[in-house]
Amino acid sequence: MNLLLLEEADFIAADRVVLADRRFVHMQDVHGVAVGDTLRVGRINGLMGLATVQRLERHEAELHVSFDQAPPAKLPLTLVLAVPRPKMLRRLFQTVATLGVPRLILLNSYKVEKSFWQTPFLQPDVIRENLILGLEQARDTVLPEVIIEKRFKPFVEDRLPAIAEGTLGLVGHPGDYPACPRAVEQAVTLAIGPEGGWIPYEVDLLGKAGLAPVQLGARILRVETAVTALLSRIF
Amino acid sequence: MNLLLLEEADFIAADRVVLADRRFVHMQDVHGVAVGDTLRVGRINGLMGLATVQRLERHEAELHVSFDQAPPAKLPLTLVLAVPRPKMLRRLFQTVATLGVPRLILLNSYKVEKSFWQTPFLQPDVIRENLILGLEQARDTVLPEVIIEKRFKPFVEDRLPAIAEGTLGLVGHPGDYPACPRAVEQAVTLAIGPEGGWIPYEVDLLGKAGLAPVQLGARILRVETAVTALLSRIF
Numbered sequence: 001m002n003l004l005l006l007e008e009a010d011f012i013a014a015d016r017v018v019l020a021d022r023r024f025v026h027m028q029d030v031h032g033v034a035v036g037d038t039l040r041v042g043r044i045n046g047l048m049g050l051a052t053v054q055r056l057e058r059h060e061a062e063l064h065v066s067f068d069q070a071p072p073a074k075l076p077l078t079l080v081l082a083v084p085r086p087k088m089l090r091r092l093f094q095t096v097a098t099l100g101v102p103r104l105i106l107l108n109s110y111k112v113e114k115s116f117w118q119t120p121f122l123q124p125d126v127i128r129e130n131l132i133l134g135l136e137q138a139r140d141t142v143l144p145e146v147i148i149e150k151r152f153k154p155f156v157e158d159r160l161p162a163i164a165e166g167t168l169g170l171v172g173h174p175g176d177y178p179a180c181p182r183a184v185e186q187a188v189t190l191a192i193g194p195e196g197g198w199i200p201y202e203v204d205l206l207g208k209a210g211l212a213p214v215q216l217g218a219r220i221l222r223v224e225t226a227v228t229a230l231l232s233r234i235f
Numbered sequence: 236m237n238l239l240l241l242e243e244a245d246f247i248a249a250d251r252v253v254l255a256d257r258r259f260v261h262m263q264d265v266h267g268v269a270v271g272d273t274l275r276v277g278r279i280n281g282l283m284g285l286a287t288v289q290r291l292e293r294h295e296a297e298l299h300v301s302f303d304q305a306p307p308a309k310l311p312l313t314l315v316l317a318v319p320r321p322k323m324l325r326r327l328f329q330t331v332a333t334l335g336v337p338r339l340i341l342l343n344s345y346k347v348e349k350s351f352w353q354t355p356f357l358q359p360d361v362i363r364e365n366l367i368l369g370l371e372q373a374r375d376t377v378l379p380e381v382i383i384e385k386r387f388k389p390f391v392e393d394r395l396p397a398i399a400e401g402t403l404g405l406v407g408h409p410g411d412y413p414a415c416p417r418a419v420e421q422a423v424t425l426a427i428g429p430e431g432g433w434i435p436y437e438v439d440l441l442g443k444a445g446l447a448p449v450q451l452g453a454r455i456l457r458v459e460t461a462v463t464a465l466l467s468r469i470f
Contacts (some may be wrong), residue, residue, distance in 0.1 A: 002455045072453040094281050099464075100454060138454040164386060182417055216467075218307040219373040220237045229334075232451075232464035 003048065003139040004041045005132055006065070017051070026054075027061060039148045041065055042141035044132070056203055071141040074102040075235055076187040078163050081107035083193035086119035090130050093121075095224050097144055099133025099231050100223040105147045105163075111196040117150065152202065160209040164189040169211035172230050173203055174220065177213040180233050188234055192226055212229060237259055238283065238374040239276045240367055241300070254288070255295040261345040262288075262296060276300055277369075277376035281322065309337035310470055313398050313420035317344035317429035319458045321354035325365050328356075330459050332379055334466050340382045340398075342390060344427040344437060352385065353431025395444040399424040404446035407465050408438055409455065412448040415468050423469055427461055 004027070010017040020025070027033045035053050041063070042048040049067035056062075079101045084092060097106050106122075120126055131143050149155040166189040170180070174197060191198075193210050198206070203213055216229060239262070244249075245252040254262070268289050276298070277283040278296045284302035291297075314336045319327060331339050355361055366378050384390040402422040405415070408431060426433075426446050433441070438448055451464060 018449060095460060098456060098460060137457060139455065212371035219333060219375065221333060222372060225330060227331060227465040228460050230468040 001030070001136045002040065003136050003141075004039050004051065005136055005141060006041055006043050007046075011063075015065055016054075016062065018060055018062050019092065020172035024059075024061050033061075039063070040139065041067075042071065042135075042139070044065060045073070045142050048139065048141060072100065072139070072227065074100045074142065074144075076104045076167075077101055077231070077233065077235075078105065078167070078189045079227070079231075080105045080108055080160070080189065080191040081108055081223070081227070082117050082192065082198070083112045083115070083122075084194065086121050087115055088223055089119060089121040090126075092224050092227070093127055093146075093229060094134035094137065097131040097140070097229065098138040100138065100140065101144050101231070102142070103145045103147070105149055105155075107149045107191075107196050108152045109202060110152075110199045111194040112179055122148065137222060145195075156205045156209050160189075160206070160211075164210035167210075169209070170234070171198065171203060171206050171211045171213045172216065172226060173198060173213040174215055174218075175213065177215045180214040180216050182233055184234050190230060190234065192230065195223070236265070237275065238371050238376075239274050239286065240371055240376060241276055241278050243279075247297075250300055251289075251297065252300055253295055253297050259296055259309055261295075266324035267419055268296075272465040274298070275374065276302075277306065277370075277374070278302055280377050282306070282375060283374065292392060307335065307374070309377065310377075310401075310466065312470075313338045313340065313402070314425045314462070314466075314468070315340045315342055315395070315424065315426040315434070316458070316462070317342055317427065318347045318351050318357075319358050319429065320348070320351055323458055324354060325361075325420045325436045327459050327462070328362055328365035328381075329372065330462060331373070333373040334367040334463065335373065335375065336379050336466070337377070338380045338382070340384055340390075341436045342426075343387045344429045345387075345434045346431045369462070388440065389445050391437075391440045395424075395441070395446075399445035402445075404444070405469070406433065406438060406441045406446045406448045407451060407461060408448040409432055409449070409453075412450045413448040415451050415465060417468055419469050420422065425469065427458065427465065 006017055012018055033053050035056050037053045039051045041051040047067035048069040051063040051065045083106050117137050127146055131202045132160045167189045169189045241252055247253055268288050270291050274286045274332050276286040282302035283304040286298035286300045289297045289299050318341050402424045404424045407427045
């Protein structure tokens, strides 16, 4: 945790918060804070600044806080991801938030197993919790928007063209395609497929919505590694 | 597992293997193979090819194998990493193998906790097991070399200059440094610090060995994400 993120409910005054949950435990166990110590803090969806520990008790801490710094810029990106297997989802939400993705659309695809949609990791509160862990890692405060699209065709035909319009539209897909572009200066819409990849019908439909296939070499990457590698190459 | 990696001990003839371990279970549970099915296989540190299931019993399978394809090229890179916390190590070995790093040097650093060196994840057989998982993911056969350097100063002063000579030497380090270069055509020696970064003395010493600091933006990345992002940017 490189930044302590504060919720509205933590505030007992405009410049004072009380913490008693995971963040309090982390402050003590990992940072070993004492009264008078300062910590980096951020207000969810707001500014970042510093906190000073005012009071430290067995079950809670009171901090004096001030905010003066804008969070880092997000990437100019909409990321469309075929839903990965549940054990990958938690870390993926963290990584997406850490990397500065402002909007994530989780999409169905032919090779997404139906059972993947049943996972508790897709519950809104679990998603939010993992996004916050990712923001704390990166030192950012702004929660990415997460949109769930359970039907491939209506999303890609009816809504994706408007999202992709005016952006560079890309589909990460192994095969005989151009290499993923580098140092792109414009906004991007990027779609990344499931394990086993998109099927040809899906690549065609994504193409009609304005997304052109690009590849990243012969190696097959896990989805989280592919997301990081593609974003680091593109931006 | 996108490639089934075979050890010398699996062979009962030049073109025949018998499997009864994790790989046998995976073939059945994940791939649901039957007699006559084909699978992609590779020989550790050798060629890749195809296997045909000849015999399938309750506890073992016999495959006919042939090899005709070279594994993908490795990156022209020596990666020097401050030892991360144990829970990150297993995935890190997998990721390093997946990305095509041919040589990994795990190094001590001021901010590496002494206890990190005690982890069973640094045992040679556990390292090898995780490297193999990473190779199977990427479809590669060649095990990266892993070197353990428990003393920072003698390694950086006495051995690193010869490793870095003739390569582009880089240290990933947050701060007011040039941005990490893109699409480098030459061999690279890249050092990545621990959580909390290198201390100034270490950056100085790495600089004297020929490694110049570069940064990757304001966001603080987990080590595994940083490795993927830096390699995807550089190559």
